[in-house]
Amino acid sequence: MTDTCLDLYKNLNIMIREGEIHLSPCCYFNPNNKSESVNFVDNSFLKNLRQQSEKGIWHQTCKDSCFNCETPTNQSRRQAANQWYKDQNLNNKDVELIRIDFWVGDTCNLRCAICGPEFSSAWKEELKIPLKERKIAINDQWQNIDLSKIKVIHFNGGEPLLSKEHVKFLESISNPNQIIINYNTNGTIRPTDYLIELWKQFQLVQLDFSIDDINERFDYQRYPAKWEQVSDNLIWFLNTMSINVTFGINTAVGILNHTNLTKLNDWLDKNFSVDKRNMNISRKQQPTGGLLSLSNTNYNEVVNYLNSLDKRRNTDWKTIFPELLIKIKQQGLA
Numbered sequence: 001m002t003d004t005c006l007d008l009y010k011n012l013n014i015m016i017r018e019g020e021i022h023l024s025p026c027c028y029f030n031p032n033n034k035s036e037s038v039n040f041v042d043n044s045f046l047k048n049l050r051q052q053s054e055k056g057i058w059h060q061t062c063k064d065s066c067f068n069c070e071t072p073t074n075q076s077r078r079q080a081a082n083q084w085y086k087d088q089n090l091n092n093k094d095v096e097l098i099r100i101d102f103w104v105g106d107t108c109n110l111r112c113a114i115c116g117p118e119f120s121s122a123w124k125e126e127l128k129i130p131l132k133e134r135k136i137a138i139n140d141q142w143q144n145i146d147l148s149k150i151k152v153i154h155f156n157g158g159e160p161l162l163s164k165e166h167v168k169f170l171e172s173i174s175n176p177n178q179i180i181i182n183y184n185t186n187g188t189i190r191p192t193d194y195l196i197e198l199w200k201q202f203q204l205v206q207l208d209f210s211i212d213d214i215n216e217r218f219d220y221q222r223y224p225a226k227w228e229q230v231s232d233n234l235i236w237f238l239n240t241m242s243i244n245v246t247f248g249i250n251t252a253v254g255i256l257n258h259t260n261l262t263k264l265n266d267w268l269d270k271n272f273s274v275d276k277r278n279m280n281i282s283r284k285q286q287p288t289g290g291l292l293s294l295s296n297t298n299y300n301e302v303v304n305y306l307n308s309l310d311k312r313r314n315t316d317w318k319t320i321f322p323e324l325l326i327k328i329k330q331q332g333l334a
Contacts, residue, residue: 004093005066005082007026007099008046008049012100012145014139014141014145028066030057037144040095041095061149063269074285076124097145097153101138106137106158107136109159109186109188110186114290115311120158123138142165142166160183161183177201178203187230199245200244202243206248207246209250212251216322220320243276247272248283248284251283251286254287254288255296259323
């Protein structure tokens, strides 16, 4: 494990939790360290990560999210980032802020089964968390970032296309034609006409849609989104966006969808495989974490969780995921 991760030296993930700033090297690294300000170069947590990596000592998150996932057929975030820096002739260990992972806040219209209240205001509402404890989180720390060398900004949420604050961020950029912006979006929201025009000023806009399944299986996993609406939106994006907008599909693979990926890929092959430039639309997969991950063998915990969703939402996982029900029955739990 002697290879490096250049994100430690070039990338910053910025989140806001309960009004406090949290910094980490990338969006795969869920930050739990508070910071007084956005200081990429001298932040003590980031400096320590860099120093430890020089000794070949890696944080457990880095091992779990990247190193342990790297195979000949699976490229990790670390490997992809390192290749990008190499392609840009930036593969050195000079500490300079080139890329940003920017968490826009927790405003979201979905209550995805693999998510929870930390990243979704809709989840907070469903769980009836008291109003005073579910104030919408908004990240305005873009105002305190040195953008002088920035080449890539990655927006995630929540649902970034619901964020008005991130539009202010884009408006503040003086050299948009030199910057790539990237979104993780759930596919339910179409951008405003104003945002579409704003995007035209940027070098490239990459929209990565979170699509884990199709039809009623999608509806369950990305509740209360509807596959009919989202699939229509994908085609709308394909036909409507300007030539500088590209697309990708991000699929979180877990216990609910791993047996149905062929059907998802068949739909993508037929309907969403090539963009206006006749370029292949990228597809990425990453393992679902937590309770619905393939590595979780506590099926009693899974059953209890899905039953709780069904009770609140009037859904029925046993009908929608029959292959999972068979596995559960083999454990004597359903």
